[in-house]
Amino acid sequence: MDELAGDYDGKVVVGKLNVDENPNTAFKFSIRGIPTLLLFKGGQVVEQVVGLADKDSLKKVIDKHVA
Amino acid sequence: MIGSGPAGLTAALYSARANLKPLVIEGLEAGGQLMLTTLVENFPGFPKGVMGPELMGDMRAQAEHFGADIVRAHVTSVDLMVRPYIVRTSDAEYRARSLIIATGASARLLGLPSERALIGHGVSTCATCDGYFFRGKPIAVVGGGDSAMEEAMFLTRFASHVTVVHRRDTLRASKIMQDKAFANEKISFEWNSDVDEIKDTGRGEVTSMVLRNNRTGAVKDIPVDGVFVAIGHTPNTALFKGQLDTDLNGYIVTHTGTRTSIPGVFACGDVQDHVYRQAITAAGSGCMAAIDAEKYLEGLPQHLGEAQVTA
Numbered sequence: 001m002d003e004l005a006g007d008y009d010g011k012v013v014v015g016k017l018n019v020d021e022n023p024n025t026a027f028k029f030s031i032r033g034i035p036t037l038l039l040f041k042g043g044q045v046v047e048q049v050v051g052l053a054d055k056d057s058l059k060k061v062i063d064k065h066v067a
Numbered sequence: 068m069i070g071s072g073p074a075g076l077t078a079a080l081y082s083a084r085a086n087l088k089p090l091v092i093e094g095l096e097a098g099g100q101l102m103l104t105t106l107v108e109n110f111p112g113f114p115k116g117v118m119g120p121e122l123m124g125d126m127r128a129q130a131e132h133f134g135a136d137i138v139r140a141h142v143t144s145v146d147l148m149v150r151p152y153i154v155r156t157s158d159a160e161y162r163a164r165s166l167i168i169a170t171g172a173s174a175r176l177l178g179l180p181s182e183r184a185l186i187g188h189g190v191s192t193c194a195t196c197d198g199y200f201f202r203g204k205p206i207a208v209v210g211g212g213d214s215a216m217e218e219a220m221f222l223t224r225f226a227s228h229v230t231v232v233h234r235r236d237t238l239r240a241s242k243i244m245q246d247k248a249f250a251n252e253k254i255s256f257e258w259n260s261d262v263d264e265i266k267d268t269g270r271g272e273v274t275s276m277v278l279r280n281n282r283t284g285a286v287k288d289i290p291v292d293g294v295f296v297a298i299g300h301t302p303n304t305a306l307f308k309g310q311l312d313t314d315l316n317g318y319i320v321t322h323t324g325t326r327t328s329i330p331g332v333f334a335c336g337d338v339q340d341h342v343y344r345q346a347i348t349a350a351g352s353g354c355m356a357a358i359d360a361e362k363y364l365e366g367l368p369q370h371l372g373e374a375q376v377t378a
Binding site: 026030031034036048051052053056 | 095096141143157186187188189190191196197200201270271272273292293
């Protein structure tokens with residue numbers, strides 16, 4: 001995730017949320033498994049990836065929505 | 068070595084001690100399936116049991132102590148048609164004179180569209196990972212083997228109730244696990260039951276599961292907040308499709324020890340074992356693979372080890 005933040009600097013803001021400390025946010029998005037990645041565009045969730053994924057797969061998912 | 072569970076790390080340990088300069092590419096799930104368990108009580112040498120992650124940490128440290136190189140990377144493709152073999156990750160390309168495949172197996176899913184849609188939103192294959200989200204809630208575990216019983220019992224620490232759903236009327240699990248599960252007051256059983264659907268994909272979270280009795284045809288809709296699928300594993304062999312012989316279930320076919328259909332390529336652990344699938348048998352086969360690889364390398368003419376790629 002840190003590498004992706006660097007690679008997409010200026011195009012994608014990458015954040016990390018600790019579900020133990022933020023149970024309401026986790027509940028809001030019906031998160032019942034971690035890690036879960038949510039990709040937001042224009043305030044909407046446009047992609048979700050649940051579980052471990054390698055960098056290349058994540059890049060493919062992000063590239064669908066980033067110019 | 069591709070893979071860092073007990074098979075891969077034991078192969079690395081033996082190879083390192085034989086001065087073969089082994090490189091282990093960990094994979095996404097470094098440490099393998101034992102990283103997702105708590106107390107392991109059936110690995111010999113631990114009369115009080117050992118925590119899965121601790122055991123794997125020790126195996127890793129032991130292999131590194133003797134000189135194994137362990138890389139935090141994920142193999143994206145391999146080419147076994149050239150010598151030395153090519154192993155690619157997203158950032159690098161490795162050449163190997165011999166290759167030990169120890170990629171293990173991953174949890175099988177039921178195969179329902181509703182199941183896939185709700186993974187991470189109530190559907191899970193890992194109790195230790197996700198049990199936390201179900202504190203005080205009713206949940207289900209689908210399966211009838213030792214893993215399913217372990218998951219069910221672990222989940223009683225969080226859940227208000229655990230319903231075990233099994234398609235037959237007897238469990239596959241070992242006697243000791245069955246007895247423990249039957250004795251647990253928080254666990255009930257739905258026998259001869261198949262899961263038809265997990266609801267509610269419209270809401271994006273698990274609210275119930277629809278079970279069908281495969282003897283009577285009776286259908287029932289049981290409210291649950293989570294469904295843990297524990298029906299077995301499928302070997303991680305997609306990387307080798309078309310390059311190595313696998314059986315009908317996708318397991319790598321091995322002969323005369325850990326030999327695969329390509330000389331110099333060996334397979335150990337769950338990726339080639341659908342019978343035993345224990346940490347100790349994986350470790351044992353990892354040792355065998357290292358010894359097989361060592362013998363293979365000794366028998367190689369020196370020039371075959373050099374970086375010559377034939378067109």
